[in-house]
Amino acid sequence: MTYARLGVGMVGYSFMGAVHAHAWNTAPRFFTLPLHPELTLLAGRNAEAVTAAAARFGFAETTTDWRTMLTRDDVDLVDVCTPGDTHAEIAIAALEAGKHVLCEKPLANSVAEAEAMAAAAASAAEHGVRAMVGFTYRRVPAIQLARQLVAEGALGQIRHVRADYLQDWLSDPSAPLSWRLDKSKAGSGALGDIGAHVIDLAQFITGEQITAVTGMLDTFVAERPIAASAAGLSATAGEGMGPVTVDDSAAFLARLSGGGNGVFTATRFAQGRKNAIRIEINGSRGSLAFDFEDMNVLHVYDAEEVAERAGFRRIVVTEPGHPFVAAWWPPGHGLGYEHGFTHQAVDLVTALAEGSQPTPSFADGLAVQRVLDAVERSAATGTWLAVSGTGQ
Numbered sequence: 001m002t003y004a005r006l007g008v009g010m011v012g013y014s015f016m017g018a019v020h021a022h023a024w025n026t027a028p029r030f031f032t033l034p035l036h037p038e039l040t041l042l043a044g045r046n047a048e049a050v051t052a053a054a055a056r057f058g059f060a061e062t063t064t065d066w067r068t069m070l071t072r073d074d075v076d077l078v079d080v081c082t083p084g085d086t087h088a089e090i091a092i093a094a095l096e097a098g099k100h101v102l103c104e105k106p107l108a109n110s111v112a113e114a115e116a117m118a119a120a121a122a123s124a125a126e127h128g129v130r131a132m133v134g135f136t137y138r139r140v141p142a143i144q145l146a147r148q149l150v151a152e153g154a155l156g157q158i159r160h161v162r163a164d165y166l167q168d169w170l171s172d173p174s175a176p177l178s179w180r181l182d183k184s185k186a187g188s189g190a191l192g193d194i195g196a197h198v199i200d201l202a203q204f205i206t207g208e209q210i211t212a213v214t215g216m217l218d219t220f221v222a223e224r225p226i227a228a229s230a231a232g233l234s235a236t237a238g239e240g241m242g243p244v245t246v247d248d249s250a251a252f253l254a255r256l257s258g259g260g261n262g263v264f265t266a267t268r269f270a271q272g273r274k275n276a277i278r279i280e281i282n283g284s285r286g287s288l289a290f291d292f293e294d295m296n297v298l299h300v301y302d303a304e305e306v307a308e309r310a311g312f313r314r315i316v317v318t319e320p321g322h323p324f325v326a327a328w329w330p331p332g333h334g335l336g337y338e339h340g341f342t343h344q345a346v347d348l349v350t351a352l353a354e355g356s357q358p359t360p361s362f363a364d365g366l367a368v369q370r371v372l373d374a375v376e377r378s379a380a381t382g383t384w385l386a387v388s389g390t391g392q
């Protein structure tokens with residue numbers, strides 16, 4: 001049986017481009033998809049580098065101008081894997097040209113851009129053209145199980161969410177500047193890059209919204225060496241030191257729509273923590289706890305068990321009945337970082353074939369952007385702020 005093709009055009013080919021390309025290549029090999037993704041066109045400004053990346057990832061052609069994609073009939077979907085400052089321009093142009101869009105997180109660098117993107121996505125949806133934002137950790141099987149348990153009422157009324165995203169790659173003050181430390185490119189620092197993930201996960205798992213926040217942002221190292229290879233920075237590459245214009249760490253307290261509260265941290269200065277996404281949720285009937293550094297495991301506590309036998313149970317989320325797992329390895333053999341992206345590609349292709357809205361949508365991305373914005377403004381004023389769009 002032959003399947004209709006889905007021509008994929010991708011913009012950007014660094015870390016995110018690599019893992020998205022891996023997902024597009026892997027999804028049809030392990031899942032039965034209703035459409036066959038074909039790596040059609042890869043865009044990047046440096047002709048030599050984009051040609052090398054295309055050969056490595058398996059793209060048929062390259063271009064140094066992403067706009068080429070808009071007029072190509074063989075490109076059905078534009079996958080935006082660029083820094084945040086270009087998300088709005090590329091995604092809106094692609095949607096207006098009738099291309100489906102997958103856009104990396106955070107959706108944009110400002111609420112205004114995110115609103116324009118969500119509006120473009122809503123108009124495009126009227127013509128069956130779809131947009132999705134890449135909050136990939138939603139598709140880690142243990143996170144999916146956590147959401148199912150909350151939806152089934154296993155935790156009861158949610159009282160607390162504690163969510164941390166901890167990395168340490170900036171602890172060394174001689175670590176060089178990159179676009180992620182440049183506000184004009186990245187929008188914000190740890191807050192938008194990794195804080196956005198735990199904001200999305202907290203809302204995804206609980207089904208609640210963050211309605212008000214009070215935040216604190218810190219930049220511990222104000223200047224860093226400009227790497228000779230630095231590309232696309234506002235400062236000139238290879239010339240001494242340059243300013244860090246984003247937060248190194250973000251922390252905030254939150255009110256949740258169901259009456260509970262939340263404590264969030266995002267930092268690139270947590271020595272020894274490489275990619276620790278730690279989420280603990282406590283409800284009236286029980287608790288759950290997850291750490292991405294042990295990503296195949298979910299800890300669950302049932303407060304209705306007899307006290308003498310109660311305790312956190314360690315569920316290894318590798319059974320064929322767990323979300324997405326049946327397509328992979330026998331129980332206990334575990335999945336990794338890249339599998340979330342493959343699951344994201346599977347769900348996106350399935351939604352496109354069904355003509356349904358893939359999630360997270362650009363509206364979901366906008367909701368996260370509004371929380372980021374409220375944290376940033378509250379940190380500047382030292383006050384509590386309502387998150388716009390939550391009716392508070």
Ligand code: SOE
Pocket residue numbers: 015167193194275
């Ligand atoms: C860098 O800090 C980063 O690559 C994030 O941008 C990703 O979203 C996260 O998945 C891993 O860390």
